[in-house]
Amino acid sequence: MNNFTIYVDVFCKEPARYIHGWMRHNRDNVILPSGGSMKILVIDDDAAMTELLKLLLQSAASQVLTANTGMEGVELAKNSEPDVVILDLMMPEMDGWKVCEVIRTFATTPILILSALDNPGMVARALDAGADDYLIKPVPSGVLIARLNMLVRRARALSPIPISMD
Numbered sequence: 395m396n397n398f399t400i401y402v403d404v405f406c407k408e409p410a411r412y413i414h415g416w417m418r419h420n421r422d423n424v425i426l427p428s429g430g431s432m433k434i435l436v437i438d439d440d441a442a443m444t445e446l447l448k449l450l451l452q453s454a455a456s457q458v459l460t461a462n463t464g465m466e467g468v469e470l471a472k473n474s475e476p477d478v479v480i481l482d483l484m485m486p487e488m489d490g491w492k493v494c495e496v497i498r499t500f501a502t503t504p505i506l507i508l509s510a511l512d513n514p515g516m517v518a519r520a521l522d523a524g525a526d527d528y529l530i531k532p533v534p535s536g537v538l539i540a541r542l543n544m545l546v547r548r549a550r551a552l553s554p555i556p557i558s559m560d
Contacts (some may be wrong), residue, residue, distance in 0.1 A: 406527065413522030433457045435476035437493060438508075439485040447508075450535055451542075464488025470495050471478065477546045478531050483509040483520060491523045498524035504545035 412551040433455050436447045444460040449546050451458045459474055461467035471479060479497065483490035496503055507520045517528050527541055 431456050432477040432481060432542070433459070433474065434460045434478055434542065435461065435467065435470055435474065436480045437461045437490070438482035439463065441545060443482070444458070450525050453467055464490070464493040467493055468496050471503065476503055477549065479503055479505045480541055481505055481525070483507060483516070486536065491519060492521040494520065494525050504549050506541060506545060508538070
């Protein structure tokens, strides 16, 4: 399986064009869980990263919402009820740890941290703040999608089944 490693470097001036070209050649390698699409909320202050993730994940037939501030991300999490949140830690004003804590006050939505920070203490702090998983950038797209699938599959399995009182 071909993988696309998710990162934006200073040499990649047009990430959208780059990922469109990659997806044209690797569309069959992006797999969704059985049971249809998922709604993904991406919260990252780096607009190029949110654009890159949106292009990659939309091509997997997912609905992708993006926010470039912590406050905007919290509002979208409240109002859109995503299936999973991808969250960066290093953001101005409201960092990812605080965003995670705030989302946990009103939702059990799975939260996947996608960060360049690979310090074990930072990972532990994010998990203690309520994150469900942690991936270090750069990450192969196949690994990211597999982790998203796993989190959504687990959350759906734990969701209460509506009981009809007829």
